[in-house]
Amino acid sequence: MHILTVYSHPTREHFPAAVLDAFVEGVVQAGHTAEVADLQAENFDPRFTAADHAHFWGGPRPADAIQEATRVEAADAIALVFPVYWWSFPALLKGWIDRVFTAGWAYSVDPETTTRGLLGDKPIILIGIGGMRDGTYDKYGYRTAMETQIDVGIFGFVGLTDVETHLLLDVEGDVNAERRADLLVRARAIGTALVAPDRAPRTARHGALRLAG
Numbered sequence: 001m002h003i004l005t006v007y008s009h010p011t012r013e014h015f016p017a018a019v020l021d022a023f024v025e026g027v028v029q030a031g032h033t034a035e036v037a038d039l040q041a042e043n044f045d046p047r048f049t050a051a052d053h054a055h056f057w058g059g060p061r062p063a064d065a066i067q068e069a070t071r072v073e074a075a076d077a078i079a080l081v082f083p084v085y086w087w088s089f090p091a092l093l094k095g096w097i098d099r100v101f102t103a104g105w106a107y108s109v110d111p112e113t114t115t116r117g118l119l120g121d122k123p124i125i126l127i128g129i130g131g132m133r134d135g136t137y138d139k140y141g142y143r144t145a146m147e148t149q150i151d152v153g154i155f156g157f158v159g160l161t162d163v164e165t166h167l168l169l170d171v172e173g174d175v176n177a178e179r180r181a182d183l184l185v186r187a188r189a190i191g192t193a194l195v196a197p198d199r200a201p202r203t204a205r206h207g208a209l210r211l212a213g
Helices: 015-029 050-056 063-074 091-100 134-140 142-156 174-194
Strands: 002-007 033-038 077-083 124-129 163-168
Touching: 002 015, 002 063, 015 033, 015 077, 015 124, 015 174, 033 063, 063 091, 077 174, 124 142, 124 174, 134 142, 142 163, 163 174
Parallel strands: 002 033, 002 077, 077 124, 124 163
Antiparallel strands: none
16 A cells, blocks of 8 residues: 655654654555655645636646645555644645645536545545643544544545544643653554554544544
8 A cells, every 4th residue: 555644744853743753654564655745844835826716616726736636646545644733734734635625626516416525435544643631622522523524524525434533632741751652652553554454444424533542
C-alpha cells in the first residue's frame, strides 16, 4: 500500500511531528510506502481564491489543487496528522480540504445523480493531537461534533466512508512526558494496523470515534 500522510502544523520540532514520524515508521516498517505532504513546509496556500470559486462554476482548476488531487489519487489510503484547534482542523488543513476536494472531482452536484461521492472508498485515518483531557470531550460532546462535521460531513459526503479517527489527548507539559511516549507507541501501531492485510474497514456513519490512550 501507498499512504499519503498530510501533516498540518507550523513546525517539525514539536510533539505532532513526533506523532507523524511514528505513524510513518509503522507503515514503512511493515513493508509499505508513505509520502508526507507537509503543508506548512510546502507553502500550500489554503485560501479559497477567486480562481477556486471560478473552478466551482466550471472554470479551470488551479494547478496546485490539481497537484494535491493527483497525490490523493495515487494513494491507497490517506492519513491526516494535525493538532486539534477549536475542536476541529487547523485552518491550513481545512483550506487543503476546501481547495482539493472540489465539485466534479470529489463529489457531484448533478441533481440527477444517485451517487454523490466520487472518490471511491479508501481508508482515511485522522490523528488529532490535543492538549485538553478526554473528559472535556466527553462533557461537551466534542467527539460527536467532530465525527458529524469531519467523518460524515466531509469524507462521507465524497464517498470515503472508511474513516478511523484517533484523538491523542492531554499531551502538554512535563507531567505528561510518559503519556506522550506511550502515544508515540500508539501512533506507530496505528500505522502498522492501517496496512495490515486483515484490517477491517470502518464505517463512519455508524461507528464512534476511537480514542487512543
